[in-house]
Amino acid sequence: METAKKAKFINYLYSHFKLKENNTNIKTEILAGLTTYITMAYALLVIPNILKFAGINSSGVVGDAAEQLSILNDPVIASLFTATCIASAIGTLIMALYANLPFALAPAIGLAAFFTYNVCMTMGYTWQQGLAAIFISGLLFIAITLTSIRQKIIECLPENIKIAITGGIGLFV
Known part of the structure; x- marks a missing residue:
């Protein structure tokens, strides 16, 4: 990237995200973003593995029968992983670029667990x-x-x- 274009881009980042007003800089924000991502990345793997027990898998099995299925051997569970990644990325980008707030959004593990274990497995709904x-x-x-x-x-x-x-x-x- 040319020096002038790079400087213009950096100035845009500082002005759009009000970095100086918030006493921060680009390096700090990138490190904070990476830390936040690593902190919530476990949800990307945990949520599909919870939802598989609700019957969201290629075999349609519910409960312990779904234990052996995983992201690696079931295309439906792999699709759940992809959907979780996409939903997290879109939600976080909307918060960052539209709302201009430093919040990462992702599907909730607790709600996935409630959905699977209470609604589907205990109450018997599909x-x-x-x-x-x-x-x-x-x-x-x-x-x-x-x-x-x-x-x-x-x-x-x-x-x-x-x-x-x-x-x-x-x-x-």
Whole structure:
């Protein structure tokens, strides 16, 4: 890269991400990003291996029968791995480039475990039925957000409940 183009690119990074205002630099941000990625990368392998027990595998087997299946020997589980990678990359890029916030987003291991072990294995729903319920709840959440009902619910909560919820989520994480 030419020196002028390189300088222009570096100036763009500093201005777009407000690095000087936040007392940081490109090297620090790259190291922080790599650290965050390494910290959450385990989810890329764990989530497909949890979901395989829900029956999301080429054999359609649920529970312990799926134990021997893996990313290496089952194309459906390999597809789950790919989908987890793509969802993580897209979510993180949207947070970085659009929202300009330093948050990495990835599918949640706890929710994958709840989906597999409670919804599919304990309650007996198929993984297709479980995903349909998740899709419908997502549509409802979008509707609640677009109609400002969500904001009204938040405004109705007393301040101490808001603080307790935040603290509880922090302790849970």
